[in-house]
Amino acid sequence: xxxxxxLEIATAIGGQLHAIAGSTPLSGxxxxxxxxxxxxxxxxxxxxxxxxxIEFAPAARTAGAALIIAExxxxxxxxxxxxxxxxxxxxxxxxxxxxxVTALREAGELTVVAITGSxxxxxxxxxxxxxxxxxxxxxxxxxxxxxxxxxxxxxxRATPDTRFLVLEMGARSIGNLAYLTSLIRPDIAVELxxxxxxxxxxxxxxxxxxxxxxxxxxxxxxxxxxxxxxxQRVAAMTSVLAEGVETAWFSTSGVTDKxxxxxxxxxxxxxxxxxxxxxxxxxxxxxxxxxxxLGSHHVANALAAASVAWxxxxxxxxxxxxxxxxxxxxxxxxxxxxxPNGVTVLNDAYNANPESMRAALKTLAAMGRGDxxxxxxxxxxxxxxxxxxxxxxRQAHSDIGELVVRLNISKTIAVGDGAKxxxxxxxxxxxxxxxxxxxxxxxxxxxxxxxxxxxxDIVLFKSSRDAGLRFLGDEISGVSGA
Numbered sequence: 001x002x003x004x005x006x007l008e009i010a011t012a013i014g015g016q017l018h019a020i021a022g023s024t025p026l027s028g029x030x031x032x033x034x035x036x037x038x039x040x041x042x043x044x045x046x047x048x049x050x051x052x053x054i055e056f057a058p059a060a061r062t063a064g065a066a067l068i069i070a071e072x073x074x075x076x077x078x079x080x081x082x083x084x085x086x087x088x089x090x091x092x093x094x095x096x097x098x099x100x101v102t103a104l105r106e107a108g109e110l111t112v113v114a115i116t117g118s119x120x121x122x123x124x125x126x127x128x129x130x131x132x133x134x135x136x137x138x139x140x141x142x143x144x145x146x147x148x149x150x151x152x153x154x155x156x157r158a159t160p161d162t163r164f165l166v167l168e169m170g171a172r173s174i175g176n177l178a179y180l181t182s183l184i185r186p187d188i189a190v191e192l193x194x195x196x197x198x199x200x201x202x203x204x205x206x207x208x209x210x211x212x213x214x215x216x217x218x219x220x221x222x223x224x225x226x227x228x229x230x231x232q233r234v235a236a237m238t239s240v241l242a243e244g245v246e247t248a249w250f251s252t253s254g255v256t257d258k259x260x261x262x263x264x265x266x267x268x269x270x271x272x273x274x275x276x277x278x279x280x281x282x283x284x285x286x287x288x289x290x291x292x293x294l295g296s297h298h299v300a301n302a303l304a305a306a307s308v309a310w311x312x313x314x315x316x317x318x319x320x321x322x323x324x325x326x327x328x329x330x331x332x333x334x335x336x337x338x339x340p341n342g343v344t345v346l347n348d349a350y351n352a353n354p355e356s357m358r359a360a361l362k363t364l365a366a367m368g369r370g371d372x373x374x375x376x377x378x379x380x381x382x383x384x385x386x387x388x389x390x391x392x393x394r395q396a397h398s399d400i401g402e403l404v405v406r407l408n409i410s411k412t413i414a415v416g417d418g419a420k421x422x423x424x425x426x427x428x429x430x431x432x433x434x435x436x437x438x439x440x441x442x443x444x445x446x447x448x449x450x451x452x453x454x455x456x457d458i459v460l461f462k463s464s465r466d467a468g469l470r471f472l473g474d475e476i477s478g479v480s481g482a
Contacts, residue, residue, distance in 0.1 A: 001026075001027060001028070001029070001030060001042075001100050001156050001157070001158070001159065002027070002100055002103050002104055002107070002158075002159060002160055003025050003026065003027035004025075004026055004027070004099075004100075004103075005022060005023055005024060005025055005026070006020050006021065006022050006023070006024040006026060006067060006082075006084070007022030007023065009026065009042075009067070009084060009096060009099075010022070010084045012095060012096060012099035013069070013084065013086055013092040013095045013096050013099075014086060014087075014092070014095070015069065015084035015085055015086040015092060016084065016085045017083075017084055018073055018080050018081075018082070018083045018084070018085060019080040019081060019082045019083060020067060020082035020083070024066075024067075024082075026040075026042060026066055026067055027040070028040030028041040028042060028066060029041045029042070029156070029157070030042045030044060030093070030096065030153065030156040031043055031044070031153075032044045032045075032046050032053065032093070032149060032153065034053070034056035034057070034059045034060040034063065034065075035059075037059075037060045037063035037064060037065045038063070038064060039063075039064030039066075040064060040066050041060075041064065041065050041066065042065065042066065042067045042068075042069060043056075043057065043060035043061075043065040043067070043068050043069070044068075044069045044070075044089050044092065044093045045057055045060075045068060045069065045070035045071070045074065045089055046089045046090050046093070046149070047071065047089065047090075053070070053089065054068075054070045054071065054072055054074055057070060057074035057076075057081055057083075058074070058076045058081070061074075061076065061081050061082075066082065067082050067083065067084065068081055068082065068083040068084075069083065069084050069086060069089055069092050069093070069096075070083055070084075070085060070086070070089060071085065071086060071087065071088065071089050072085065073085055090148060090149065093149065093152045093153070094148060094151075094152045094179075094180075094183045095183065096152070096156065097151070097152030097153075097155040097156050097183055097184060098152075098155075098182075098183040098184050100155060100156055100158060101155050101158065101165065101184050104158055104159075104160060104162065107160060108160060109163060110158065110162060110163065110164075110165060111163065111164050111165070111187045111188065111312060112164075112165045112167065112184060112185070112186045112187050112188070113128060113132075113164065113165070113166045113167065113186060113187070113188045113189075113190065113308055113312075114167045114168075114169050114180075114181070114184075114186035114188070114189050114190070114215055115128065115166070115167070115168050115169065115189075115190040115192070115304075116168075116169045116170065116171065116177060116189075116190070116191060116192065116212055116215045117190075117191060117192025117193045117194075117195075117212065117228075118192070118193050118194055118195035118208065118212070118353065118355070119192065119193060119195055119297075119351070119353060119355055119356045120192045120193065120297075120298075120300070120301045120304075121144070121146065121168045121169075121170065121192065122143075122144050122146075122168060122330050122333065123293065123298065123301045123328065123330075123333060124190065124192060124301045124304050124305050125140055125141065125166055125167075125168040126140070126326070126328070126330060127301065127302065127305035127322075127323070127326055128140065128166050128190075128305045128308050128309070129166050130322050130326045131305055131306070131308070131309035131314055131318070131319060131322050131323075131326075132163075132164040132166065132308070132309060132312055132314065134314055134318045134322070135163060135164065135312060135313060135314055136162075136163025136164060137161050137162050137163050137164070138162070138163065138164040138165075138166060139154065139157050139158050139162050139164070139165050139166065140154070140165075140166035140167075140168075141153075141154040141166075141167070141168060142330075143330055143331075144168060144170070144330065144350075145168065146167075146168040146169055146170035147170055147172070147176075148176075148179065148180065150168075151167055151168075151169060151180050151183070151184065152183065152184075154167055155167065155183075155184050164312065167184065167186070169181075169215060171211040171212060171214070172201060173201065173202070173211065174202070174207060174210060174211045174214075175211075175214070176211065176214075177211060177212070177214035177215045177218070178214040178217075178218070181214065181215060181218030182218075185218060185219075185220065186215070186218065186219065186223065187219075187222075187223050187224070188223065188224050188225075188226060188308055188311060188312075189215045189216045189218065189219055189223065189224075189225050189226065190226040190304055190307075190308060191212060191213075191215065191216055191225065191226065191227050191228060191231075191234045191237055192228055192231075192234075192300070192301070192304055193228055193231045193234060193300075193355070194208055194209040194212055194231060194233040194234055195208075195353055195354070195355045201388050201390075203390070205233070209233040209234075209236075209237075212234075212237075213237045213240050216237050216240060216241060216245075217237075217240040217241070217242070219241065219242060219245045220242055220244070220245070221242065221243060221244025221245065222244060222245075222246075223245050223246070224245065224246040224247065224248055224311055225237070225238075225241055225245055225246070225247050225248070226247075226248050226249075226250065226304060226307045226308060226311070227247055227248070227249055227250075228249075228250060228251070228300065228304070229249040229250065229251040229253075229255045229258045229261065230251050230252060230253050230255070230300070248260050248261075248262070248307050248310075248311060249261045249262070249307075250262045250263065250300070250303035250304050250306070250307045251263040251264075251303070252264050252267060252299050252300050252303065254280075259282075260282045261280075261282070262279075262280065262281055262282070262303050262306050262307045262310060263280045263303065264277040264278065264279060264280070264289075264299050264302075264303055265277065265278050265280070266278045267296055267299055269295070269296045269362070269363065269366040270366070270371060271366065271367055271369065271370045271371040271373070271374035272367070272374065273294035273295065273334075273336060273346070273363055273366065273367045274290055274291055274292065274293075274294060275290070275291050275293075275294075275295065275296045275298065275299055276288065276289065276290040276291070277289055277291075277299055279303075279306065279319075279320060279323075281306065281310055281316050281319070282310070284316040285316075287316060287320045288320075289302070289320055289323050289324055290324055291323060291324065292323075292324060292325050292326055292327040293326070293327060293328060293334065294328075294334040294336055294346070294363055295334055295359050295360065295362070295363035296359070296362065296363070296366075297355075297356070297359035297362075297363075298334075302323050305323070306319050306323065309322075330350075331350065331470075332347050332348065332349055332350035332465075332470040332473070333348060333350055333351075334346065334347075334348045334360070334363070335347040335348070335473075335477075335479075337477035337478070337479055339476060339477050339478050340478060341453070341455060342454075342455030342456060343453050343454075343455065343456075343457050343458075343459060343476065344367075344377075344457070344458040344459070345459055345461070345473055345476050345477035346360070346363070346364060346367075346458065346459070346460045346461070347461050347470060347473035347474065347477060347479075348360045348460065348461065348462050349384065349461045349462055349463045349464075349465070349467070349469040349470035349472075349473055350465050350470055351464060351465060352384070352385075352386040352387075352462055352463050352464045352467075353386055353389070354386065354389075354396045354399065354400070356462075357383070357386060357400050357462055358400070358403060360460055360462045361381060361400070361403055361404060361407055361409065361460070361462070362407065363460075364379050364381060364407075364409065364458060364460045365379060365407040365408065365409060367379070367458050368408075368409075368410070368458055377456055377457065377458050378410045378411070378454075378456065378457045378458070379408075379409050379410045379411070379457075379458050379459075379460070380409075380410060380411040380412075380413070380449075380452065380453070380457055380458070380459040380460070381404055381409050381411070381412045381413070381459075381460045381462065382413045382415060382445060382449070382459060382460065382461045382462070382469060382472070382473075383400065383404075383412065383413070383414050383415065383419055383422055383460075383462050383463060383469075384414075384415045384416055384418075384419050384462070384463025384464065384467030384468070384469045385397070385415075385416050385417075385418030385419045385463060385464060385467050386400075386418075386463070386464055387418070387464040387466060387467070388464075393418065394421050397418070397419060397420075397421035397422050397425070398421040398422070398424070398425040399425070400422050400425070401414075401421060401422040401423065401424065401425025401426040401427075401428075401429060401436070402425050402426070402429045404422070404426055404436070405426050405429040405430055405435075405436075406429070409435075410435070411434070411435060411436075411437075411452065412426055412435065412436045412437070413436075413437050413438075413439065413445055413448060413449070413452075414426075414436070414437070414438045414439075415438075415439055415440075415441070415442060415444075415445045415463070415467065415469060416440065416441070416442075416467060417440065418467075419438075419463070419467075420438050422436075422438075423436050423437065423438035424438075442467075442468050442469065442471075442472050445469075445472060446472055446475065449472075449476060453476070459476065461473035461476075
């Protein structure tokens with residue numbers, strides 16, 4: 001965070017100072033967890049569903065917090081702690097983040113990149129962070145910090161030395177992105193896709209598109225919208241752009257009516273799970289890329305990240321080399337591990353929707369088929385529920401059951417009541433004997449795998465986060481959870 005006085009912060013967030021001089025300079029980190037406080041930090045005591053952060057204000061002060069932002073006056077044994085009292089601590093956190101970004105923009109060169117989409121946000125955020133680091137100090141979140149708490153905390157890590165601030169922005173309802181962008185206005189806004197993820201929350205895919213479009217609608221003249229030319233709902237977002245906003249497009253299909261366009265051709269997924277393609281950048285010679293990330297669905301993510309890098313002046317050679325070496329930086333996203341027993345584990349069980357489920361299964365099938373350098377291998381898919389799909393849930397899971405048969409997945413294990421239609425549909429589609437199975441719990445899935453897995457197998461774990469399969473994937477692979 002840029003250095004501000006206590007009075008400047010109080011004015012910015014609409015709070016009242018207590019037990020601290022207004023002239024006191026503050027430039028430490030900002031945290032919402034008292035266990036993360038280091039000397040000089042600001043502790044924001046948010047009210048959670050079960051705990052009020054002000055209860056931990058004394059511990060934060062003991063750890064060295066220079067200031068506490070809370071919704072009541074914090075004290076220890078009758079002594080008031082240095083604090084700013086506000087009506088809503090979460091809102092104050094957001095306002096402080098916006099104030100920090102505005103001040104940094106006015107003081108120097110800071111470009112803010114914001115990324116949204118139904119799938120791929122975290123991967124693209126990590127790729128963009130890697131790519132822009134070649135141009136200057138870049139701040140981006142370590143995990144999926146994409147809500148009204150995570151976005152401000154990321155923005156508050158920016159300092160006067162920061163050249164690029166990369167933000168992942170998620171939406172749980174209409175208005176979420178409008179709120180986040182009211183705090184921190186992006187210079188570049190990336191729209192990846194509009195899929196069926198969270199359709200049960202939004203009510204329809206049309207409402208999902210409306211919610212996602214709030215990101216590019218926030219751009220002002222001079223800003224740039226990076227749009228997926230292959231997604232009709234994303235392409236239609238040009239209708240919400242303000243006058244003077246530029247557009248840049250990316251495509252895996254090589255559309256020709258969009259400019260400037262970054263696109264891929266000759267996309268091939270290898271038995272290693274890695275995908276190669278020819279990258280086309282404006283005014284550059286075509287270049288061969290083999291992604292470090294696994295799965296052909298990451299080609300679109302790579303193109304989106306390359307678009308941002310190109311807009312920010314990163315050279316073609318750096319773009320190509322970074323895309324070829326930058327792997328998954330966040331846990332449980334197409335995470336590939338060979339365990340000591342000779343089993344290859346593909347753990348992609350952090351998020352799941354029909355689009356990402358199909359992509360993961362296609363990658364598993366490609367890895368199992370083998371090629372001239374890799375023999376065919378047995379493939380096992382351990383699939384849990386895709387949450388928040390609403391009325392479309394049963395049909396969406398049933399469609400996945402048909403797909404596993406058509407892809408010739410050797411063994412499919414559906415886990416949990418919500419995933420049962422995968423098993424039922426696989427049987428109806430023509431799964432033979434024990435090729436498909438259903439178990440009600442993760443414990444029973446573990447027991448089945450202990451008897452099923454053998455050296456040379458490839459096993460995919462895919463589900464929404466709350467289905468818990470990511471931890472089972474960690475157990476089978478021998479990786480410690482996080």
